[in-house]
Amino acid sequence: MNPPSHGEAAHWRVLLFAGYTKPAEHRKIELLADAEAFEIVHVAGADSGRTPGRYPSANGRRSYTVRISPALGRRGDPHRSFGWPPSYGMTRFRPHLIHYEGEVESLGAAQIVLLRWLLARRAALVLTTWQNIRRPRSRLVRLLNDMNLAAAQYVLGASEEAVAVLRAQGYRRATSVLPIVGLDTRVFYPRPAAALRMQLGLDGFVVGYIGRLVPEKGLDTLLHAVAQAQARPHLLLVGSGPEKAALQGLADRLGVASRCRFVEAVPYEDVPDYMNLLDLLALPSRTTVHWKEQFGRVLVEAMACRVAVAGSNSGAIPEVIGDAGRIFPEGDAAALAGILDELAGDTGTRSALAERGFQRAVGQYAIERIAADTLVVWRCLL
Numbered sequence: 001m002n003p004p005s006h007g008e009a010a011h012w013r014v015l016l017f018a019g020y021t022k023p024a025e026h027r028k029i030e031l032l033a034d035a036e037a038f039e040i041v042h043v044a045g046a047d048s049g050r051t052p053g054r055y056p057s058a059n060g061r062r063s064y065t066v067r068i069s070p071a072l073g074r075r076g077d078p079h080r081s082f083g084w085p086p087s088y089g090m091t092r093f094r095p096h097l098i099h100y101e102g103e104v105e106s107l108g109a110a111q112i113v114l115l116r117w118l119l120a121r122r123a124a125l126v127l128t129t130w131q132n133i134r135r136p137r138s139r140l141v142r143l144l145n146d147m148n149l150a151a152a153q154y155v156l157g158a159s160e161e162a163v164a165v166l167r168a169q170g171y172r173r174a175t176s177v178l179p180i181v182g183l184d185t186r187v188f189y190p191r192p193a194a195a196l197r198m199q200l201g202l203d204g205f206v207v208g209y210i211g212r213l214v215p216e217k218g219l220d221t222l223l224h225a226v227a228q229a230q231a232r233p234h235l236l237l238v239g240s241g242p243e244k245a246a247l248q249g250l251a252d253r254l255g256v257a258s259r260c261r262f263v264e265a266v267p268y269e270d271v272p273d274y275m276n277l278l279d280l281l282a283l284p285s286r287t288t289v290h291w292k293e294q295f296g297r298v299l300v301e302a303m304a305c306r307v308a309v310a311g312s313n314s315g316a317i318p319e320v321i322g323d324a325g326r327i328f329p330e331g332d333a334a335a336l337a338g339i340l341d342e343l344a345g346d347t348g349t350r351s352a353l354a355e356r357g358f359q360r361a362v363g364q365y366a367i368e369r370i371a372a373d374t375l376v377v378w379r380c381l382l
Contacts (some may be wrong), residue, residue, distance in 0.1 A: 006160035011039040012382050015088065015095040015123075017102065017112065019045045020229075022268055022368070026050070033057035034225075038378065040064040041095075043088055045071060073107070082111045090119040096382055097124045097269075099374075101180045104129040105137070105145035106153060113151045124381040127152040128180050128227055130294040132161035132315050133287075134168065136350035145169070153381055156180065156374075158295050159316035178374065179295055182367035186306040187269065193277035200261050205233045205344035208278040210271060211298050213241030216291055218284035218312060220250055224333035227254040232346035238274050240265040265335040275305045279350065285314040286330050293317050299325075300365045303357030308350045310339050320365075324357035 020026050026049075029042050034057045041221045044050050044066055067087065098116055102108040104127045116123055127148060137145070149155070149171045156178045159164035163175050177287030195205070209222060219237065226235045237247065237260065244262065250255040266274065275281065281302035285293040293315035302309050302325060311317035312330035321327060326343070328335035343350045363369070 012037055012096045012378070013093055014038050014040045014099060014378065015043065015090065015093060015120075016040055016358065017025055017043045017083075017088075017098075017100045017108075017181070019048070019102065020352070021045075021047055021049060023049075024187050024268070025181065026055075027058065027184055027186075028182060028367050028371050029064060029246065030056070031368060032374060033062050034059050035375055036062065038375075039232070040164065041093055042066050043069050043083070052268045059318055069089055080107060082107050086111065086120060087115065090115060095120055095123045097126065097378060099126040099378075101128050103131065104148050104152070105131065105141055107144065109148045109351060110144045113148050114229055116151070125151055126154045126156065126381070128156045128158070129162050129166060130158045132159055132294055133290070133292050134165060135290045146381060152231070154377055156377070159319055161316060162318075164293070176373075176377070178377070179365070181297060182370035183297075183300050183304050183365045184367050185304060185362060188272050188275065188301045190306040191276050193273055195275040196273055199224050200236065202234045202236060202261060202264070202277065205231055205279050205340070206236060206277065207233050207280045207282055207340060208236035208238065208274070209284075209298075210238040210274060211217055211283075212245060213237065213239050213243040218286035218287055218314075218330060219242075219243065219247055221284040221286070221312075221331055221333050221336060222282050223247060223250050223254060223260075225282075225336035225340060226259065227256045228337035229340040229344070231341050232259065232264045233340050233344060236263065236274065236278065236297060237261070238263045238266060238271075271301070271318065272305060275302055275307060275335040278302070278307050280308045280310060280340070282336065283309070283311040283317060284328075284330065284336060285312050287314045296320050300361045303354075303361035306354045306358045308343060308353040309355065310343075311334065321357075322360055323355055324360045342360075 033040050050066045056063050060239050069083035071081040072084050077181055100112045154174045158179045160177055167174055251260045283299055285294050296317050299309050299320050309325035311321055314330045315328050318327050326339045
């Protein structure tokens, strides 16, 4: 691999594939583009909110290029879709490094691996994985996964379990724990929310959840815990999904409907308002045959708002929370009810956990930290 020639502006050319859709996610690329050593082309999806062209870096002194690549195949399913046009301008751009932020076992990753072999064989290749469970897979998916891992010089795992799964599959090259998504502290930070709390009719101790209303999030456990807790907490559920009607019915049967508020999914920029009115955010995820919690970004966002957090022991949740919150066995409503009673009655402990979580979120998961750690990987390879 030939470095930039002496005397010219340092430009390691990086072709970065990332399906970002929110301004807070695009900020990571803006921060990466601040580094003078790298010229970045971001290949984005049609739903990225971007148009092709040049965009300024975070400090405004540099820029990067965005190319749009619509997906063909099953929309929203990286295992059954691929980008188009297929070459992504590799021959013209001649990347020194290709960084793909889709799942390592996906068809999209296989497309990148094959294109690199055909058009940019000397480019270093970075792949990513969230998979933290050895789930059943078809023979084709296993073959794609093995091919992609054999081609990668570096694989970023979103959690320690994801790295362990990589190693269990025989991957022996470089890897490290580095989530591809980070916390935008310009969006998530402590702010007053008394007016919204009053508008929703919530008082006393309020526990909440923000996200998809799906079975694997274990929200029935949260409802049972609210019903069992002696503190009689209020519950706020913000989100949409197929479980909504069932959860509303369960709240009625448990006799807690009067203390529950269901709010449809809100725009991303409004999420911090709902986050800040909570006394505790709970993530009671439940492991299935095919999935366990891979990160739990809502935990980091709540911690950044100085809201105490509690989560089940599913997947990466204990790793993300660390010593900054409470962990309970997944599906154990009684244990979660105990946490609700403890933190409702002890504002000092709750405040201490909230402050510890704030420091942890800002120090370990801020986008600035994720971008800086990504640059370390790139420099290591180049």
